[in-house]
Amino acid sequence: MSDSNNQSPDLEPSSKKIKINHENDNTVSENQLELKDFILEKVLNNNTVRKQVCLQGKFRDKSGVALVVLEKNAFKNEDLDSKGYFSVDTELKTFFQNDIYGNYECFPRASINGIKTSITYPATEKHIAKFSQQETHIVLETPELYQKLTLPHIEKEQFNLQWVYNILEGKSEQDRIVYDNKCEQDGFVLLPDLKWDGITKETLYLLAIVRRRGIKSLRDLDETHLPLLKRIRDEGKKKIFEKYQVPASQLRVYLHYQPSFYHLHVHFTYLRHEAPGIYAEKAHLLDTVIGNIEMIPDYYKKATLPFTIREMDNIFKVYETNGHVQRIVKPDIENIELIDK
Amino acid sequence: MSDSNNQSPDLEPSSKKIKINHENDNTVSENQLELKDFILEKVLNNNTVRKQVCLQGKFRDKSGVALVVLEKNAFKNEDLDSKGYFSVDTELKTFFQNDIYGNYECFPRASINGIKTSITYPATEKHIAKFSQQETHIVLETPELYQKLTLPHIEKEQFNLQWVYNILEGKSEQDRIVYDNKCEQDGFVLLPDLKWDGITKETLYLLAIVRRRGIKSLRDLDETHLPLLKRIRDEGKKKIFEKYQVPASQLRVYLHYQPSFYHLHVHFTYLRHEAPGIYAEKAHLLDTVIGNIEMIPDYYKKATLPFTIREMDNIFKVYETNGHVQRIVKPDIENIELIDK
Known part of the structure; x- marks a missing residue:
């Protein structure tokens, strides 16, 4: 029985799980897959609490289905200083200010604002089902x-x-x-x-x-x-x-x-x-x-x-x-309303 | 009784909640508070699931305590294209690749990678308690x-x-x-x-x-x-x-x-x-x-x-x-271990 509330699906079989190769830690990828070649077809799931999105699409000039999972990284302690989020490079946009409370959006420089990215290619129907938001x-x-x-x-x-x-x-x-x-x-x-x-x-x-x-x-x-x-x-x-x-x-x-x-x-x-x-x-x-x-x-x-x-x-x-539960009639995942809160 | 598991505390009294002023939507703040002047003193809470961090500190040359809450934004539908995350500006760093699975970190350009920011200044003891991680x-x-x-x-x-x-x-x-x-x-x-x-x-x-x-x-x-x-x-x-x-x-x-x-x-x-x-x-x-x-x-x-x-x-x-529960002895919030997963 799968855990229906876990909207953070495992990205790989556990044997393959997130083994960061520290030797490559500072190199920019020379991989044949590049994000600029990804063409989005469907948003399979957008988890606004965990800030994670599962996408189905294609890579330009390649056959087969590709799955891309993006998840915002948690804040790292060492970036909470004047070289990181509180540097002169961070831009601040004001939403409102009222008395002692203020709401803003800040834009730190790209290099400290990384996004965990996972690509499965070519992906099977089973991979797609696993990453799809289910009723x-x-x-x-x-x-x-x-x-x-x-x-x-x-x-x-x-x-x-x-x-x-x-x-x-x-x-x-x-x-x-x-x-x-x-x-x-x-x-x-x-x-x-x-x-x-x-x-x-x-x-x-x-x-x-x-x-x-x-x-x-x-x-x-x-x-x-x-x-x-x-x-x-x-x-x-x-x-x-x-x-x-x-x-x-x-x-x-x-x-x-x-x-x-x-x-x-x-x-x-x-x-x-x-x-x-x-x-x-x-x-x-x-x-x-x-x-x-x-x-x-x-x-x-x-x-x-x-x-x-x-x-x-x-x-x-x-x-x-046996008539104890009814399928939701409109499983048109393309039209799922995305929330941004 | 407060909800001890809600680690996403309200940022403001509900009457003040996130009313985005759309007229100011595209202007960069000319507010007197600037993030580059924030000096971190304590990490009150780091929620690695919701990607939210609550910080206590000071603003340079200002008296009184300031609270800054940073929370990564959820993904917006309209940024999932060749002008957004899948543009040539996005850099990709490879962690590992194995068969059809690959793990990476990507760095989109700063302007689409905003962070919800909230500042309470000057903050009282009560504000600090509200944002602090509690045993x-x-x-x-x-x-x-x-x-x-x-x-x-x-x-x-x-x-x-x-x-x-x-x-x-x-x-x-x-x-x-x-x-x-x-x-x-x-x-x-x-x-x-x-x-x-x-x-x-x-x-x-x-x-x-x-x-x-x-x-x-x-x-x-x-x-x-x-x-x-x-x-x-x-x-x-x-x-x-x-x-x-x-x-x-x-x-x-x-x-x-x-x-x-x-x-x-x-x-x-x-x-x-x-x-x-x-x-x-x-x-x-x-x-x-x-x-x-x-x-x-x-x-x-x-x-x-x-x-x-x-x-x-x-x-x-x-x-x-009455002896039915014991306080955790070391409430030294400064030394709480931060996790980054």
């Missing part, structure tokens, strides 16, 4: 709908969990493991999420993967899992404090529904980090999950659980065919 | 802690609800009302949230305010409120579809805990809009609330509810004094 819906999954639609779909799709078993069996990523409770019944492995660099507190993101197999998701949990869940909460928080000095009260500890893979796992993120997938329609705080099961042992077998799907997701078709 | 914590509020700490605090703070009553009594904002169900028992008023322009679907945000007085928050809800809650859900969704053509399945409908004011209200936002306060530790989907009460009529009187507080919030002191 997203909330579905309310009753226990009956879970049995009738979701469960058969999960079983049919046969998600490959070999990579999870490799971690649990010590065959891969062993150097990344932060904590390992080897109890086959209630143990778990704690390790940095692939999205995290493993260092920066501000973006802290770890994953606890349970040792016990066969617990697919939140839906399978009942009072027999309380010792497991409490162990993950308590030992997870303790180990993260020991290793990263982030106190328990500053951790967001949660499960996803639907999860991205159907082997029970728990997310730990730094409270101030706006990680993808922490929205109310997707994330369930572990403390709330424990509380619900303590009040009603079979809470998650009886509850109606909301989840979000994009129209491109396979499970959307299942719910659409 | 944030999650507290688990048991029913006992609610009775002992939260409720007395709410009652003591005596939040002024006159503006709410003015809306309900037809004394203000009547031209903004989208729908009004006048039933004193289960009626409500639906109107655009102050943060929304009332037009742009992509940032849709409405508020339903119940007519019945005395329901402070989620904590007060039980089975007697089910007709009210279902009416808000069903009529709210219906009216929003009629007026804005956003279907029910694309709406996120939720309550905040803690809320910003203690008179029951429900938020409606467009599912794809990354509105502030939609995180799992703050937002409770209305459908889940209804489901919980249907399973256990006094669910919200028995549940442990998490909520987030910042160390500057008054209620933090209440929980701190």
Whole structure:
């Protein structure tokens, strides 16, 4: 299940992710692809919060589709001085001034105002779908709908969990493991999420993967899992404090529904980090999950659980065919209104 | 209760908000404040997701504190062509290239690469606190802690609800009302949230305010409120579809805990809009609330509810004094590590 709210799609397979070649750091590209040759055909997505735009087009005199993703860079500390943004080269345009408040637009010299640029060429239909803004819906999954639609779909799709078993069996990523409770019944492995660099507190993101197999998701949990869940909460928080000095009260500890893979796992993120997938329609705080099961042992077998799907997701078709959600009729992405705020 | 996750603070009182003076649109400022005279003293906050930085400093030869907020602009549609980002003036630096994927940094000419700039001068301690990054914590509020700490605090703070009553009594904002169900028992008023322009679907945000007085928050809800809650859900969704053509399945409908004011209200936002306060530790989907009460009529009187507080919030002191949360010892904001990703 993809994370419908993450409007910042991965740019490459994780194995290829942003490895800056520092030897080339100061050279201007002599690459055969040049931005001046890019001809825009469609704006696939314009994320005005993250300041990122995904574009589909062509390169002049070349065949095939090209995808260009532009994203404004975050501010760098070292540019906040009289040689950077506060230099005589920066122009200032006034919008309004009122009492002690003023709004302006400033234009620093180009060299400190870089834009992260990524090009995929030639791109396939799959690349285009990945970068396109998708219509997203909330579905309310009753226990009956879970049995009738979701469960058969999960079983049919046969998600490959070999990579999870490799971690649990010590065959891969062993150097990344932060904590390992080897109890086959209630143990778990704690390790940095692939999205995290493993260092920066501000973006802290770890994953606890349970040792016990066969617990697919939140839906399978009942009072027999309380010792497991409490162990993950308590030992997870303790180990993260020991290793990263982030106190328990500053951790967001949660499960996803639907999860991205159907082997029970728990997310730990730094409270101030706006990680993808922490929205109310997707994330369930572990403390709330424990509380619900303590009040009603079979809470998650009886509850109606909301989840979000994009129209491109396979499970959307299942719910659409059965009349539980309707496709938006006008998916003419060319005419999506762009907002500039 | 402030929204601890909204790292994009309001720049001005809402009455002063970004009114661009189009007559001055093309003039360069002749203002007495110039960025080249700004001397940085502290980085109060660096939001690397929103690409926004809040700075404290001084203007050369001027007394008093100045606050400067810089935020990269979102991409404008009209600049995505051969005169804008894809012009011969744009320089491209290569980070790496691998098969069909390439990562670069591009430097367009300064004039299309503006930065939203806001200056508050002279600034008070209150302005500084508002723009400063705050340590944030999650507290688990048991029913006992609610009775002992939260409720007395709410009652003591005596939040002024006159503006709410003015809306309900037809004394203000009547031209903004989208729908009004006048039933004193289960009626409500639906109107655009102050943060929304009332037009742009992509940032849709409405508020339903119940007519019945005395329901402070989620904590007060039980089975007697089910007709009210279902009416808000069903009529709210219906009216929003009629007026804005956003279907029910694309709406996120939720309550905040803690809320910003203690008179029951429900938020409606467009599912794809990354509105502030939609995180799992703050937002409770209305459908889940209804489901919980249907399973256990006094669910919200028995549940442990998490909520987030910042160390500057008054209620933090209440929980701190009673040993339920600990202040982070090193609030030396000067040494906050800045991330650039």
